Amino acid sequence: MNNHRPTTTIDFFGMYLAHDACMRDLIRLTAAVSENRLGEPAVRIGWETFRRQLDRHHSTEDAALWPLVRAAVTDPADLVILDEMEAEHEGLEELLIKVEAGMSGQDGDLRSAVDDLAAALDTHFTHEEQVALPLIDRTVGGPGWAAFGEEMRKQNGLGAVTEYLPWALDDAPAEAQAKMLGFLPAPIRALYRYVLKPRYARPRRGWL
Secondary structure: OOOOOOOOOOOOHHHHHHHHHHHHHHHHHHHHHHOOOOOOHHHHHHHHHHHHHHHHHHHHHHHHHHHHHHOOOOOHHHHHHHHHHHHHHHHHHHHHHHHHHHHOOOOOOHHHHHHHHHHHHHHHHHHHHHHHHHHHHHHOHHHHHHHHHHHHHHHHHHHHHHHHHHHHHOOOOHHHHHHHHHOOOHHHHHHHHHHHHHHHHHHHOOOO
8 A cells, every 4th residue: 555645534545445456457467468478368357357447446436526526616726636637537548448459469569558557547546646535535525425435336336346345455455455344244244255255366366
């Protein structure tokens, strides 16, 4: 976990966990490219899971979070921050398409495309954490953040959660795993340990 994240009244733990999981997957993809393992099914599954999770992460922000915050701000400087978040999402989508093309053999410079994506995503996450999350904290606050969380669950559905949980906790620090599992009722913790985690891990053994 990043130890230089800003102090806020809202606990953005779930956001940070997703950011860390995304960057972890890009480290794995970089290794797979370097080792010529793109033909392995586990690598393709790992990449597709990353794409799916990042798309859900950004699409729900664009649909439900940034409009909520935009409606609450009046300072032009704050509106610029929101414009930057949306523009960065668009730029990242272009880089994702380039990596996908490289993995399909349509672009020969895959390593460069992966490096560009990793650098841009790291820059975006840092910008969001240092500037946009404090903006959320001082505008919509806890109630707005909770409303966004509820809308995110509605949009993504239960099926998304069953993949998100083992993906987000994959290789996360022990304290982060304990914190996340502590939010869940005992039956869901058991479901995670005995069903969701093994089901996630089996087809990704060459990726994890």
